[in-house]
Amino acid sequence: MQSHHLPVEPFFVRHRDVKLFTIVGVAAVLWLVAYNVIQPLADWLTYGLLGLAVTSQLGQSIAFFLYDVPKILLLLTGMVFAIGIVRTFFSPERTRALLGGKREGVGNVLAALLGIVTPFCSCSAVPLFIGFVESGIPLGVTFSFLIAAPTINEVAIVLLYGLFGWRIAGLYIASGLVIAIVAGAIIGRLKLERYVEDFVWKMQRAKGSFEEHLTWSDRIERAWDSVKEIVAKVWPYVIVGIAVGAGIHGYVPESALVTIMGRDAWWSVPAAVLLGIPLYSNAAGVIPIVSALIEKGASLGTVLAFMMSVVGLSLPEVIILRRVLKPQLIAVFVGVVACAIMITGYLFNIVIR
Amino acid sequence: MLTIKILGHGCQNCQKLEKVTRQAVTDLHIEANVVKVSEDADIFAYPILSTPGLVINEKLVCAGRIPNAGEVARWVKESLAVN
Incomplete structure (x- = not known):
């Protein structure tokens, strides 16, 4: 065990922590105030200051844009923090310890859940894969983690909540978990260990594990760092995406897309999944467009399948995983996850009427 | 002289970590040899599960995230104090 901080217990609250707690509290109050004034402010700017008619297409598009951009950015800041x-x-490290010794089944469920909360970037897929497999975590359980981590994405949750409400955001989380659990369990059952690159099994890893002791100040600072990082990366997509959405909102006729993306076009679900694989975008850029599509008659299942394919099955991640997986296992991984996403898409198209 | 290793396969995060580290070294006015380590076998010589990793004089000080220049400076100073 290595530690670079003073050995302070994780829950010990210090003077500096109190100061930061105060700042966080004040920020939370300001956040709530801002969240409640953006709607009247957007209406006042559009219909009062610019003098546009409430019934005009331009007016509706502008009011939609002026309300949605700050709303999404505020939600994003709060949620990412x-x-x-x-x-x-x-x-x-902690996730690996929690998964160690778990059987398949229980292990798949736990791995998918931990995939949501474990900080992990897909560039780390290789060291993580080797570290998990080498410590005896079953292949299928490792895959449940690797599928859940990118698929259930906090930016996507925020945008789905902000644009569609809790029900859809909840459906997205639940189906992401089910896909990760089921796909991992299937891969585990297929006994594909021989299709892991041979060097993985021979790799000599240093023993021991890296651990840090964090104070509350450290935690608050790190959460704030991730807010800055994610918001800096995502805000242009949010603005462009919502602008496109606002344009469609005002101008494209209702139900223009029913025939090509409606629930009765059976081929739209596999087409959406296929289209999503090479499209590696952050969720922020896709969802506002997606929201506009739904409004114009594209069905929810098709659109959710598209989104999950964009975030959960990405070409860069597949290329990274190719270093540790033989082509056969890569094919099984992509195939199983793509099928699971398609089934989810069809299911939503049938269930949600 | 201090040897600082950046562990990672060269994605954006590793590049950011390298920048932050070089910044910290420059700010401290010390001489350090900053090397990038991207071979799996060399990376796994350290107990690391997620990249990027930062190793100062053979001690892993940070893994799986990008620290700020202040933190790197503190680890460098700690490492100099030990030697």
Whole structure:
């Protein structure tokens, strides 16, 4: 065990922590105030200051844009901060320890859940894969983690909540978990260990594990760092995406897309999944467009399948995983996950009427 | 002289970590040999599960995230104090 901080207990609250707690409290109040004034402010700017008619297409598009952009950015800031704090209590090391010795089944469920809260970037897929497999975690359980981590994405949750409400955001989380659990369990059952690159089994890893002791100040600072990083990366997509959405909102006729993306076009689900694989975008850029599509008659299942394929099955991640997996296992991985996403898409198209 | 290793396969995060580290070294006015380590076998010589990793004089000080220049400076100073 290595530690670079003073050996302070994780829950010990110090003077500096109190100061930061105060700042966080004040920020939370300001956040709530801002969240409640953006709607009247957007209406006042559009219909009062610019003098546009409430019934005009331009007016509706502008009001939609002026309300949605600050709303999404505020939600994003709050949510990323909250998840950032939660993630300081988890690490790939801790997740590996929690998964160690778990049987398949229980292990798949736990791995998918931990995939949501463990801080992990897909560039780390190789060291993480080797570290998990080498410590005896079953292949299928490792895959449940690797599928859940990118698929259930906090930016996507925020955008789905902001644009569609809790029900759809909840459906997205639940189906992401089910896909990760089921796909991992199937891969586990297929006994594909021989299709892991041979060097993985021979790799000599240093023993021991890296651990840090964090104070509350550290946790708050890290969560704030992740807010800055994610918001800086995502805000242009949010603005462009919502602008496109606002344009479609005002101008494209209702139900223009029913025939090509409606629930009765059976081929739209596999087409959406196929289209999503090479499209590696962050969720922020896709969802506002997606929201506009739904409004114009594209069905929810098709659109959710598209989104999950964009975030969960990405070409760069597949290329990274190719270093540790033989082509056969890569094919099984992509195939199983793509099928699971398609089934989810069809299911939503049937269930949600 | 201090040897600082950046562990990672060369994605954006590793590049950011390298930049932050070089910044910290420059700010401290010390001489350090900053090397990038991207071979799996060399990376796994350290107990690391997620990249990027930062190793100062053979001690892993940070893994799986990008620290700020202040943190790197503190680890460098700690490492100099030990030697």
